[in-house]
Amino acid sequence: MNPHAQFCHNPDCSAHGQRDLGNISIHSNKERRYYCKLCKKPFAATQGTAFYRLQTSAEMVALVLTLLFPGLPAPSDRRRLWVR
């Protein structure tokens, strides 16, 4: 986890959207959460990404996104990838 690569996601915070101001610290390594020292709000490392609040594993979502990426066979052909 790298606090310098993160920014505060709270729109009411004076540091909202700005990186490397020294206001972000690690809140929990285990839960992968950061903390803004200015507005005192914690946030998930995945906030603002496609992986935020997932109920499915990140690996499965990455696999599905890869399969949906343009350049793969047409949807009717794609079905054959799942049927074995």
Ligand SMILES: [Zn+2]
């Ligand atoms: Zn903040």
